[in-house]
Amino acid sequence: xxxxxxEFDFLLGDVHSLKAKRSVVRPLVAEIRRRYDVTxxxxxxxxxxxxxxxxVAMVSGDAAHATEVLDTVERFGAxxxxxxxLSVRRRMVNTDDL
Numbered sequence: 001x002x003x004x005x006x007e008f009d010f011l012l013g014d015v016h017s018l019k020a021k022r023s024v025v026r027p028l029v030a031e032i033r034r035r036y037d038v039t040x041x042x043x044x045x046x047x048x049x050x051x052x053x054x055x056v057a058m059v060s061g062d063a064a065h066a067t068e069v070l071d072t073v074e075r076f077g078a079x080x081x082x083x084x085x086l087s088v089r090r091r092m093v094n095t096d097d098l
Contacts, residue, residue, distance in 0.1 A: 001095045004066035006056040006074060007043070010083040015049050024082055025052050032056060036073050052083075066092060 015021045025042055032040045032054075044053035056073055060066040070090060078085045 002060045002063050002066045003091075003093045003095065004058050004060065004070055005091045006070055006077075007089040008054045008056070008074075008077045009086040009088070010052050010054065010077075011086055012050045012052060012083055017049060018047070021049055021052065025054070028080065028083070029054060032073060032076065035076070036069060038069065038073065063092065063094070 012021060012024055015024060029040050029042065032038065036056075038056050038058045040054060040056045042052055043055040045051040054077075056070070058066060058069060060069070070092075074088055074090075077083075077088070
């Protein structure tokens with residue numbers, strides 16, 4: 001079994017309050033969850049107006065499938081016009097290694 005994850009570090013555009021940040025982050029999180037059937041949440045920078053870190057995770061029986069899904073999610077996150085992608089961290093762990 002493979003456990004795969006991505007951490008997106010995003011810089012948000014014209015955001016000056018946490019309320020405005022929510023209006024950008026919530027639809028992004030919901031769209032990733034809906035399109036790719038993965039677990040996704042805001043995991044860091046929750047109290048900072050113009051930054052967010054979004055975590056995506058999945059479990060798969062096949063490393064190639066997990067890689068394909070993460071590649072697709074990463075392209076989706078990088079193509080979003082309302083945010084600027086600063087970095088992405090990817091991790092894949094085989095449960096035999098735990």
